[in-house]
Amino acid sequence: MNIRDIIEGKKEWRAHVARVKALPKDYQIVYKEIQRYYFKVGPVELTEDTGLLSGIVDLFEEGAALGKGVLQVTGNDVAAFCDDLIKDSKTYADIYQEPADQEVNKAMKKWTDKIK
Template sequence: MRIRDIIEGKKEWRALMARVKALPQDYQIVYKEIRKYFFKVGPLELTDGTGLLSGIIDLFEEGAALGKGVLEVTGSDVAAFCDDLIKDSKTYADIYQESVNQEGDKAIKKVTDITK
């Protein structure tokens, strides 16, 4: 990654955070919790730029402009809203699980080969 890419990434991030700060307080709180949740769960789209988070901000801006409360936009179960957004996405947890499974398969194969 070049310095220019890092600088551009920071500019994009700052622009996103400025949009979040312009939202009503309840939207800001829910957005921060969603972001925290995604950073824990680790959908790969978060590393491909800011598309997923930017899309959520777009949705929140539309809801706020229509005078809706944030839970009218997300539903009362915000975690389910998040899970639904990434249900078809690969996560870091998925990649880790695949690597663990592969290592386990290799170990079982070795044991099987030794005992033959």
């Protein structure tokens, strides 16, 4: 990553934050909780241009334009809404889990081969 990529990334993030700040207050509150949730859960493609957070802002802008309350868009169970959006996405937990599973499988194979 070169300096231009970093600068461009910062510009994109600032534009994203400006879009969030333009949302009605209830949307902002729920967006920040969703963002906090995703930073904990760790979906890999979180902030790319076509990524998850931009898609949520698009959805929220559309809901706000239609005069809907944020919970009419997400439903009352916001965590379930979040989980549903990433159900087919790779998370950082998945990335860390794969080598651990491989090591356990390798060790178990060695152990079972010894006792045979």
